[in-house]
Amino acid sequence: SQTIHQWPATLVQPVGSPLSLECTVEGTSNPNLYWYRQAAGRGLQLLFYSVGIGQISSEVPQNLSASRPQDRQFILSSKKLLLSDSGFYLCASGQKGNQPQHFGDGTRLSIL
Amino acid sequence: QKEVEQNSGPLSVPEGAIASLNCTYSDRVSQSFFWYRQYSGKSPELIMSIYSNGDKEDGRFTAQLNKASQYVSLLIRDSQPSDSATYLCAVLSYGKLTFGQGTILTVHP
Numbered sequence: 160s161q162t163i164h165q166w167p168a169t170l171v172q173p174v175g176s177p178l179s180l181e182c183t184v185e186g187t188s189n190p191n192l193y194w195y196r197q198a199a200g201r202g203l204q205l206l207f208y209s210v211g212i213g214q215i216s217s218e219v220p221q222n223l224s225a226s227r228p229q230d231r232q233f234i235l236s237s238k239k240l241l242l243s244d245s246g247f248y249l250c251a252s253g254q255k256g257n258q259p260q261h262f263g264d265g266t267r268l269s270i271l
Numbered sequence: 272q273k274e275v276e277q278n279s280g281p282l283s284v285p286e287g288a289i290a291s292l293n294c295t296y297s298d299r300v301s302q303s304f305f306w307y308r309q310y311s312g313k314s315p316e317l318i319m320s321i322y323s324n325g326d327k328e329d330g331r332f333t334a335q336l337n338k339a340s341q342y343v344s345l346l347i348r349d350s351q352p353s354d355s356a357t358y359l360c361a362v363l364s365y366g367k368l369t370f371g372q373g374t375i376l377t378v379h380p
Contacts, residue, residue: 201372202372202373203370208367210366249314253368257302259320259361260361260368261317262314262315262316263314267312
């Protein structure tokens with residue numbers, strides 16, 4: 160079965176600082192990869208998804224970007240964080256087809 | 272816009288009772304349906320998948336799907352305090368999951 164690693168678990172950043180969150184997947188190959196954000200007490204918002212290396216689709220216009228430099232590596236970045244970027248960031252992986260997604264443990268990001 | 276709606280709750284049931292969680296979806300071409308459990312401060316955990324009309328049972332959990340009515344439900348039998356969590360309904364269409372807002376379930380002793 161696949162394992163999804165996310166780090167760090169918790170991050171506190173000042174407004175205007177850059178961001179890099181990394182997600183790596185083990186136990187599978189050529190997965191679909193996803194970044195979600197969950198604001199406090201809210202549902203999951205899909206930010207980006209990728210069906211392969213270098214292929215990124217953005218769901219919500221914002222100051223975030225994503226990259227997939229390797230098959231099982233997915234990175235979420237920002238050049239300048241906003242207060243509204245605070246939230247719980249989750250990486251997910253799923254096999255092609257009608258298969259469910261599985262989530263990493265998430266990164267809780269607080270912007271000060 | 273694809274939507275997934277869940278009864279907002281919170282839902283409170285006594286220990287040993289049946290908890291019933293409901294979900295409706297708007298996209299008729301949706302292909303797969305999932306229930307996730309999310310404990311406070313943790314990431315969602317897949318607990319049930321269902322792909323065809325009818326019931327699917329796994330231990331104390333039963334998922335029910337009615338594509339004609341665009342309705343999915345989750346029944347938890349013999350509810351335990353450890354079942355207290357937020358339950359997320361998710362619908363898969365063309366490789367993308369759409370999540371409901373979640374129903375908070377509290378099982379009290």
